[in-house]
Amino acid sequence: MNGVHDLGGMHGMGPIAPERDEPVFHTAWEGRAFGLTRAMGGLGLWSLDASRFQRERIAPADYFRLNYYERWIAALEALMLEHGLVTRAEIDHGRADPGATLRRPALTADQVPALIARGVPTRRDVAATARFGVGQRVHARNINPVAHTRLPRYVRGKTGTVDRDHGVFVFPDTNAMRQGEKPQHLYSVRFAARELWGDEAGRRDFVFLDLWDDYLGPA
Numbered sequence: 001m002n003g004v005h006d007l008g009g010m011h012g013m014g015p016i017a018p019e020r021d022e023p024v025f026h027t028a029w030e031g032r033a034f035g036l037t038r039a040m041g042g043l044g045l046w047s048l049d050a051s052r053f054q055r056e057r058i059a060p061a062d063y064f065r066l067n068y069y070e071r072w073i074a075a076l077e078a079l080m081l082e083h084g085l086v087t088r089a090e091i092d093h094g095r096a097d098p099g100a101t102l103r104r105p106a107l108t109a110d111q112v113p114a115l116i117a118r119g120v121p122t123r124r125d126v127a128a129t130a131r132f133g134v135g136q137r138v139h140a141r142n143i144n145p146v147a148h149t150r151l152p153r154y155v156r157g158k159t160g161t162v163d164r165d166h167g168v169f170v171f172p173d174t175n176a177m178r179q180g181e182k183p184q185h186l187y188s189v190r191f192a193a194r195e196l197w198g199d200e201a202g203r204r205d206f207v208f209l210d211l212w213d214d215y216l217g218p219a
Helices: 028-041 048-056 060-065 068-082 088-093 109-118 172-176 193-197
Strands: 137-140 159-169 184-192 206-212 216-218
Touching: 028 048, 028 068, 028 109, 048 068, 048 172, 068 088, 137 184, 159 206, 184 193, 193 206
Parallel strands: none
Antiparallel strands: 137 159, 137 216, 159 184, 184 206
């Protein structure tokens, strides 16, 4: 979606300063935030794309104020409230309401290693016609969706070349909105850096983006 959450980033945020030897989790609560989010996802009430979209719906001021895993928790709270899994009072007080129904955990400790190793596969073994072939010139559609998308703003309207066809995968835009998986071909598309950012970019530099059929048109 357009806004501060665009996965391509925005200008004016200052340089990126990578943390040397960055740990997986900086504090114990970050690990708990990750575990809670994965455990609640095991209920099957929302998809990975819907979870990402919920984080994107955080108000911009709050999005900048919160750190990475604080955004995860804010989105998880919103999803749990939406599906009636908790009440606002339970979140505020940190304990179950009297008489609240306890659910059996959908994810048990012995299932965690396999789940983390497998991830959440989105490849689908279904028949879907590829609209484009390797080596074909394509342009990224200039769309401005109000909901979730994996099409960065900086590539919209730009022309590139299909480098490879990954196969058929879930389409995140519809899946995030609970409008169906709409499986379709996913391509790695090569864009010249100068096509994206002008003559100041390196002549020999290229960017490869994974883009679905619905993001592309023939050049």
